[in-house]
Amino acid sequence: MEINIVLVNPQIPQNTGNIARTCSVTGAALHLVKPMGFDVTDKHLKRSGLDYWHALDISYYDGLSDFFSRVAGNFYFFSTKAAKAYTDVKYPNNSYIFFGREDKGLPEELIFENFDRCVRIPMRQHMRSLNLSNAAAIAVYEILRQHGFPMNSQ
Numbered sequence: 001m002e003i004n005i006v007l008v009n010p011q012i013p014q015n016t017g018n019i020a021r022t023c024s025v026t027g028a029a030l031h032l033v034k035p036m037g038f039d040v041t042d043k044h045l046k047r048s049g050l051d052y053w054h055a056l057d058i059s060y061y062d063g064l065s066d067f068f069s070r071v072a073g074n075f076y077f078f079s080t081k082a083a084k085a086y087t088d089v090k091y092p093n094n095s096y097i098f099f100g101r102e103d104k105g106l107p108e109e110l111i112f113e114n115f116d117r118c119v120r121i122p123m124r125q126h127m128r129s130l131n132l133s134n135a136a137a138i139a140v141y142e143i144l145r146q147h148g149f150p151m152n153s154q
Contacts, residue, residue: 001150003028003143004073004096005136008064011037011101018133024052026140027151033061064110078139079111080129082118089119091143102132
């Protein structure tokens with residue numbers, strides 16, 4: 001089962017570190033799209049990821065155009081602006097789940113161009129959003145649940 005988390009312009013190293021840890025324990029790959037609000041050697045990033053970095057499949061891209069020129073798969077975009085819930089989708093193998101920067105989300109044009117592949121995590125009205133690392137974990141575990149938690153057999 002291949003799951004890919006794509007972080008577009010992440011700004012907070014602790015969130016990226018927590019997501020890296022989630023990727024390590026679930027077998028998901030992490031894709032970081034620049035620019036980022038920190039350096040990958042940031043001590044907060046490493047501390048959040050603890051000693052899981054050796055088990056992390058991580059790739060870096062110079063921007064979204066670089067990412068889309070190098071990667072093909074099934075793309076899903078998490079946004080508070082989406083109409084359908086993340087549980088309304090059946091995620092196939094080799095899914096890429098996209099998350100935007102903590103303060104702005106995904107770029108508007110990306111959401112507009114891919115609205116049929118946008119999903120949201122339901123929340124109470126008038127609340128801005130979940131923490132990025134929590135949202136990524138919810139999404140990864142939904143995909144794993146749909147496929148019977150295949151990492152249990154590893």
